[in-house]
Amino acid sequence: MLKLSLKTILSKKNETASIIASLIERLNASVWIEDDTGNILLGNRSETCKVEQVIKVDNEPVGVVRGDETANIVAAIINQSIQKEAEKKKLGSEVLNLYQEINLIYNFSERLAQAIDAPTISAITLEEAGRVIKSNGGVVLLWDEATERLKILASSGALFFVEEKLYSEIRLLSKILLSGQSEIITDVSALSQAGILLPEVRSVIYSALKVNKRTMGAIILSSNELVQYTAADLKLLTTLALQSSAAIESALLYEKNLREAKEREEAMRLVYEATGKFVPYEFIGSLGHNVITDVKLGDQVEKIVTVLFSDIRDYTSLSEQMSPEENFKFVCSFNERMGPAIRKHNGFINQYLGDAIMAIFPRNAEDALLAAIEMQKEVQDLNRIRASNNQTPIQMGVGMHTGPLIMGITGDEDRMDATTISDSVNIASRLESLTKHYSVNIILSESSLKQIERKEGFHLRSLGLVQLKGKREAVEIHECFDSNALPDMEKKLNTLAAFNEGVSFFLNKSFHEANLAFKKVVDVDPGDHTAKFFYRNTKKIIDEGVFENGVGIVAMHEK
Amino acid sequence: MEQKLLIVDDEAHIRMLIGQTLEELEDEGVNFFTAENGEQALEIIQAERPQLVFLDVMMPKMNGMEVCRRVKKELGLNDVFIVLLTAKGQELDRQKGQEVGADVYMTKPFDPEKILEKAREVLQLQN
Helix, strand or coil, X not given: CCCCCHHHHCCCCCHHHHHHHHHHHHCCCCEEEEECCCCEEEECCCCCCCEEEEEEECCEEEEEEEECCHHHHHHHHHHHHHHHHHXXXXXHHHHHHHHHHHHHHHHHHHHHHCCXXXXXXXXXXXXXXXXXXXXXXXXXXXXXXXXXXXXXXXXXXXXXXXXXXXXXXXXHHHHHHCCCCEEEECCCHHHHHCXXXXXXXXXXXXXXXXXXXEEEEEXXXXXXXXXXXXXXXXXXXXXXXXXXXXXXXXXHHHHHHHHHHHHHHHHHHHHHHHXXXXXXXXXXXXXXXXXXXXXXXXXXXXXXXXXXXXXXXXXXXXXXXXCHHHHHHHHHHHHHHHHHHHHHCCCEEEEEECXXXXXXXXXXXXHHHHHHHHHHHHHHHHHHHHHHCCCCCCCEEEEEEEEEEEEEEEEECCEEEEEEECHHHHHHHHHXXXXXXXXXXXXXXXXXXXXXXXXXXCCEEEEXXXXXXXXXXXXXXXXXXXXXXXXXXXXXXXXXHHHHHHHHHHHCCCHHHHHHHHHHHHHHCCCCHHHHHHHHXXXXXHHHCCCCCCCCCEECCCC | CCCEEEEECCCHHHHHHHHHHCHHHHHCCCEEEEECCHHHHHXXXXXXXXXXXXXXXXXXXXXXXXXXXXXXXXXXXXXXXXXXXXXXXXXXXXXXXXXXCCCEEEEECCCHHXXXXXXXXXXXXXX
């Protein structure tokens, strides 16, 4: 609707007034112009009023030209002027509309630039759209390829659709929405009848969200009044949709990248954790590396450690009674108990060798001894269960020795493994096998004992010296009976003095006295097989003479 | 008192657009003036003493800042309300605008609604 007053046309700024004025003067005519309230805008009123021309703008009368015949010319000039002015205004109005659009898009871009997630972007878009397009409510839908469902990114204003129907009426909606079009829906009956739209909705306008020729969703506005949406409205909505599509796509890609990065990180972490279970990280750390990937052929480190060997006695005959599967199950449950006992005392398992375990305790021999005691207790526990299942109890021997050890990586480029090369390993292993001969649970060498500060915390018995096969020097060994059953432990404590005496005599080659001492022990505690062993040994020496090497050492000819 | 309004911009389409935005005020009796450079603006301001001036900053020869400074600081015409208009990205001018005594600062593309609102406010013409 044009707002144009006659007064404006005839104002000083417009040449029209002066043209008309000079015309009237020239022709000596009698013409005056009145506005719609009867005020004179130009000229003078006179008696002659032969002509009366109503001036109209948009079919509305805004004034009248009165006078003689010249009035017709004047009216014509005014109408010309009005037309020109009207055109100018119309053009100006259109340009202003465009300018407003530019301003809107500018502001929208600025706002979009600050949002980073899809829901926020959608909410901003709905806000801007609702500001310029008459509507009651709006929604931004996204087609989620993963779940194959429509997803609501944002909604505004009054609810105008039934959410469950969004998921169930896929076909109908897809046809309309994902066709990639932008449309004004004047006939909403199909959607209302399908129950997708609420009954009060009268008009709908929507625009597809597209990126790379792929339709990813839509922005939909609705009104409960019958609105005559214009092409301009649709164009505006499409412009907003275009900008937000790109922003939403970026946001979704960003989120996807973040998610995938996290998943990869998690996967790597799991692998790292897993490798730690197969290759002890203490090992890698000792080699001076932080990550297993740094480890290379030839890496090595030498350290004084305590090596511990454990073995189930007569396992061969035990395993013969079981099937391979039962065997495996047994070993599994056995190792499951031993592992934690070792780790609890700062040790790590270097190798599982069937029913035997080789563990390394880098810090202190006391750790190893504590672990050994706990391992034996676990065996007792296990035996209780076995007894209730009518299974034969198992017996385990533990031997340990403290000395230098080289841990290193050997093999070839394609197949590497951690290896320990050390005499200490051999000694520990042999000490373990001695446990059977001496009928003891735990044997530790003198070197291990030396490292233990609070010896009084343990129940120990010296077992004298032993010459291991192939070794030049003899090793002094000790028994730890902390893990023995309580009655047994008490008995050993009672006979401790006598026993130690016996060993001492033995080392001094006073075999008679030794024999007597051990007899004392056996008399008090017939169940002390170790004492019996020494008793028999000393008797044998007395009866048959001293062994070849002439030293009071028990010679071990077996491995 | 007669209400007067001056639009200063070297670009014709901006002068036209602002005029178009405020057109209803013209029908309400406000007198519109336009100028296409700083010198013209100063002449009109001194001659007509408009209550409100929309003043573009980026103009050749004498720019909006200079015009504002002369009007406010040299001539001391404090009853002339000056709105400085500048393109987005030149917003550092905001500080300078304060120094030369501008009353309000707006960026282009301008928001037609805001322009109309400000004009009504200054000229005390309620809608």
